[in-house]
Amino acid sequence: MDCKAFSKHIGDYVNRTLSGSVADEAKAHLSACPQCTALVKELEGASAMVRSLHRVSAPAGFEQRLRDRLAACKAPETADAGRIRGWLGAIRSAFAGAPVHPRRLALRPALVGLLLCAAIAGSMLFVGRGRYSERADMDWAYIETCREQHASFASTNPLADESAIILRERARDLGSDL
């Protein structure tokens, strides 16, 4: 048994539910693999801690109510979620042939998937922001055109203080330069 095969049975090994030849192979692997041994010890420690906690009984019918509620709340899988699940599966299968440590094996596809998702999300955000920025520039240019147009109209009102209108426009053009 190698690390990858052991990782599939590590839960049963810690719970002592493994039997037969699989249990013998697992024991043989642990005797030769200090990394899996350390992992088993960690899991056994955590399991012991959980077992040492006081048991609290749930109210009658709690489990059924919880199951019913979960069933009612379960959202249908979206196309995006299905796609992400597919990508993760593909990444996992890509790593399937490589002989690596089970913990790393478990983490690596998730990490790679996460990085891939982050890269995709980041690039989408970047492209989106670029597009938004371009559109916002267009929008501001439109507002500036409107402002100029209105100022040219307002300044020709014979009752307007045209020198103030002109000065206000120049102040807006120059901003903090004034």
Add this chain to the structure above:
Amino acid sequence: MKMRSAVITAKMLFLLAVGAAMAEPIDGPTVLKRMLEAEGRVAFTAHQVTTLAKGPSLTSEQIVYRAGFRGMRIEYLEPPRLKGEIRADDGRALVHFVPKANVVKIGPSGLAALRTRTEQAAQGFRKGNLSVELVGKDKIAGRTAYVIEVRPKLRRKAPTRKFWVDSEKWVKLKTEDIAPDGTVASMSYYTKIDFVNAIPDEKFRFEAPPGVRVERRMAPAPVSIEKARELVGFRVLEPAYLPPGFKPAGAVVQPFRRGKLVVIRYTDGVSSFSLFQTPGRMLKPRFLERLHEGPVQPDKGIYSWREGNLNLTIIGQLPMDQIRKIASSVK
């Protein structure tokens, strides 16, 4: 002999009394009427100070040359960033020289539009849209001035404009824009004014010095709203609600990107607003949020929105609640 001179004196006194009785009484409307008439004919050179109190707080000093609707030239002396700038308008084109940017901007004449607007204002005034009150006499630039207050008759919360009008030449020597809350938004006044018979035409022209970039921006002529509808390929909308006293003052159609931008202008004689319409994919919700609520630049006096494929904007000197009310009635 004594008898004869007494008769002559009596006749003169009688003629003076008749003349005085027949002369137009000096009241607010008379001062405004004469001020509007003087816009197109009086020539003078003056030193002017302009102060903005609301928005950017700023004071500027300029030398002004004015010959009615024939020409106007403004040379900026202060602040330092504007010093050397010249605006020369000969009634056909306005040339704006900005030495610090090494550019000359050539645009449509403001004087030609001013002539039209003066006639429209005189009409509006005759129709009684404006409330004009003579509030006193003052001295500006060493000259006696009548002080009048002008406000739209039909609106309670409206800006007021106060003019100091020369008692002989009827030129406005000082102008104050007073916000609806009573604070002064801006003012401009002459510290020195010399009335002249004429100013040479050359003063109102400006040739771009060698090496200076020239930017041309010629605006299209105003048309009626009906004509604007014919000129564009989309449905031009109009507001069902207008604040009291406001009326359409024509429209302008100008090229904008690959399409056209329609501007419908409205005024009550004192304030004005413009309604802009152009089709296309613009004004996304995020941009509108920034425009209306900040945090970057909450813009007062501007309201933009989308209606179907149209991008619409209202810009004007009106309270925001009025602008929103007009916008919600645009159909």
